Amino acid sequence: MQALKYARAASVDEAVQMLRDGGPTAKVLAGGTDIIVLARERRRKVELFVDIKHIPETTGISYDSSNGLTIGAATPLYQIYGNSDVVRHYSALAQASHVIGGTAIQGRASLGGNLANSGPAGDSIPAQMALNGTALIAGPNGRREVPIVDFCTGPGQNVLGADEFIVSLHFPHPAAHSGSAWERFIPRNEMDIAVCNSATYLVLNGDVVTEARIALGAVGPKVFMVPTDALVGKPLTDETIAAAGEAAKATATPIDDMRGSVKQRKHLSDVLTQRTIRAAAERARG
């Protein structure tokens, strides 16, 4: 482990100032489940950790039916999937939070850390995108909001500027007769990087899909949205679900690696998309 300093920020402004003072080797510390590993293995040069877990705005969950859901960026995952409002209204997010790492990881790891890592296979990112989330970012020039669909710009890359960090994540209240679902495929039962992950949010009017948001991960340089023309405005049938799966497969641009081949990942893009559509529709129907 490299020698480094630790500073605990008590406010958003103080965290920004600490990041500014620390320069490029000052890093935000949320749960530390990624950054501590990287620093210990010297894969990331860190001279100062700025701990954001003690800032009131970065921890905790608030929900109401007019304002939707706000989750502090450093809130540990176990609080997210343990929250009955999240489970009830934002199922995809609860599902993703429940499988990241194991129990110990979930006691520390955060959605903000998962998003800021901006890994193509980051498990919460498809759920955050399908649920139409927005990241509230603070930095030297004040605060700004960025739709989560626009947050990641490439593998491990995102829109965060120097000395900026994510304060919280906001998700609008889901429409009536809507549902969401998340799934992933990993080669083992747990603790592995997804070969493909998928999240779907959809709204039904009777049998007709009036809105759909489908996101896919681990099958491209970043998590992306799948076109939904095959579903929206049409009845939800085996045929339209299969067409949406085909659209996912066609949009995916995976690579071969030790976890899966291009062929398998293309296939999974189709299968997981169809599964999350079906599961989301079941929830939408109540």
Ligand SMILES: Cc1cc2nc3c(=O)[nH]c(=O)nc-3n(C[C@H](O)[C@H](O)[C@H](O)COP(=O)(O)OP(=O)(O)OC[C@H]3O[C@@H](n4cnc5c(N)ncnc54)[C@H](O)[C@@H]3O)c2cc1C
């Ligand atoms: C054993 C193990 C299993 C894992 N399993 C999974 C898995 O199944 N799925 C998965 O997706 N990931 C997995 N991970 C990776 C990791 O746990 C997750 O990405 C987690 O969500 C990271 O959150 P964190 O709060 O610990 O981030 P940290 O480690 O604190 O930070 C990660 C990075 O994001 C930056 N950062 C953190 N918070 C913010 C913020 N609010 N604003 C700006 N930058 C920020 C940090 O500076 C750092 O660069 C696993 C890791 C381990 C060690």
